[in-house]
Amino acid sequence: MIYDLFNEAIKNLSRSGIKTYLTLLGIIIGIAAIVSLVSIGSGLGMAVEQQLDQLGGKTIFVIPGGFQNIRIKLNETDISNFESIRNVESVVPVYSTSAILEFNGEKINVSVNATDSGDKTLFENTGFFNVKEGRDFTRNESGSILLGSEIAENYFEKKIEIKKLVKINGKDFRVIGILKPLPQSFGGGPDPGNTVLMSLDAFKRISTNLNPTIIFINATDKESVPQVVDDIKDYSDKKYGDKSVNVLSSDNLLETINSLLDMITMFILSLAGISLIVGGIGIMNAMITSVLERTKEIGTLKALGASNNKILTLILIESALIGLIGGIIGILLGFGLAEVIAIIGTQSGFALIAVKSYEIIFGALAFSMIIGMVSGFYPASRAANLDPVEALRYE
């Protein structure tokens, strides 16, 4: 029986031709806008997640509070106290200063970071600084530096290549590698694409400032990260005051970034969602017209014994179908649009990914069908409650 009603509904819709298409178009536009926004929005979250996954989930960032170069000063004692915390494998402080980088006659101010690379690779040690070209420096190499890709490629009129000699605060250094930038900059972390990185021995040639600006602490395993985070917080809160030191693990970093992204996505979605409401009104309007036009027909159906319920169901199926079809086309269009945005975005340097998940598809379909049914309800009940005698007489 439902099947018959279904068939009837499709016939009625195709009979209305252009009017049905226009109503559909309204829903398609709304759903496409929402789907593309959600797709890009969750892609942003995913890019961050991928980045954090690379850290293996074992690295904790400790960033002294304050801003720019004016921060709480952590010292050697703090570092050795961090080392003695249970389940801490290694503590890697990063020191930094601002310096003049000179190349090809141009002088540009840059931020210089220094770290003890130890026996492991830089990336194993910090999970943050990753060499994309060239090689790591070793512990006692005091004349070698790594350049952030942004500095190497865009700061100077001429690109700085590997093996080139540059001057930092007047001292000679050789570029041995290029650092990979992060697709998203982390809350408060240094930007590896925009920094010069060197060994501690090299750093001592240009600066005497040995207060860490960030400390990477590696836990022995993923499970002990929350305990280590708590212990570091307890220690620094007691010594320097509440929230004086930011302690971030990949998990809580992800949480913070995701909750921020979710908020932005929700806000933009609600703006785009306005168009769906307008589309829903369009469905209601189309169904009202359709009921009016078919008054006589509905009267006949009722006179032939069709129940109120059957008429209600018929009209509801029609409007739900408009919603559903609009949803399907809208999803396809939305994903296509998201793909285009992602491609354009990637070309202009943003890490955008168009995520296509079942959640988005089902969510959009459910949503568009609900819009269809809610909008169809008033016209459907109007049709169902028509008096057959009056309806048959209607001109």
Added chain:
Amino acid sequence: MLIKMIEIIIQAIKNLRREGIRTILTLIGIVIGIAAIVSLISVGNGLSLYFEDQFESIGSNSIFISPGSAFGTGTGSTIQITDNDVSFIRNLSRVDNVVAEYALPATIKFNNQTKSILLFSVDKEGYEFFKDAGYIEIIEGRLIEQKERGTIIINETMANDLFDKEINLRKQVLLNNEIFTVVGIFKFSVNVPGMMPGSGMALTSLNGLERIYNVTTPVQLIVRTLTIDDVESSAQEIKDYFEKKYGQKSITVLTSDQAIEQFGSILSVLTLVLAGIAGISLVVGGVGIMNAMITSVLERTKEIGTLKALGASNNKILTLFMLESAFIGLLGGILGSILGLLAGSLISIIGSQAGLPLKISFSPELILGALAFSMIVGILSGLYPAIKASKLDPVEAMRYE
């Protein structure tokens, strides 16, 4: 001609009223879209007006200087502005005065609790100006004197919310283990750029600051030139000086005008993007108009045939239908603007209660723009149905069932 036009308009309105609920629904579609756009833009404009006010209250002969390149370096290190740098600027011929702002994180102990706050200060020469310019408003107690070494004034948040117990006047607190006495409670009357309101903040004299930090370096300099005409040239002189000494990208030099411009352009891009997203609904509303007009043309086929048979020209039929859809657009625009301004006011009331500087601005341009836009949407959507109506063959049309 005019009378004819009025006749057509009256006819158009009559036709719309005949459609009843369907016209109302079509209207609602436009009203929602316009309301969303108008409320967003009015709040956005209000916000940029607020920033303009803030900068203007500091004075348009101001130059803001902060270390580092404009787009932030994260935790990356920046140069430290030295006393020599400040005196170089003070000695520039067209510079009137320089306020050097210092801000440092500090640990505060009170009532057996330890918290972290931002401690800030201005240097001796900047003090008088800072006091006179009305940056801060003393709610209770008094301002610190520049020669005092052991006094602070604290912001409302710190006095009332930071600790379990309120901090009252004349209480003693430990800042990085040094004793300071609270002599006043203040709030910012304008947001000094570079100093974020919010959490706990205390202001002390530079002498006080030097008790707990050996080396200090300003986070920002506010330079005031003798006349407005000196701003550009002084800004350039300062920029050249720093770039020669520390390299390019070492300093950010912003004049009031540039700061307003930067804020303004970021805000207007943001507002436009958001309004654009909300504007999608207007396209959907336009589709709704088109649909309603097509329905209307279909239903009135016989009537159109009769009109044509009685001598109405194609043009007249076209005008009649275009007027109808333009009218829906216009009416939707009027109602939408009213609703949008109401929604904007509501947002700003809620926002200001939550402490955000949201004011809405009712500009005639916005309303006129919204009306023009909604009418254009109406006319464009009505074009296809109107052409379809005007091209009907009268004989066929009269025979239409």
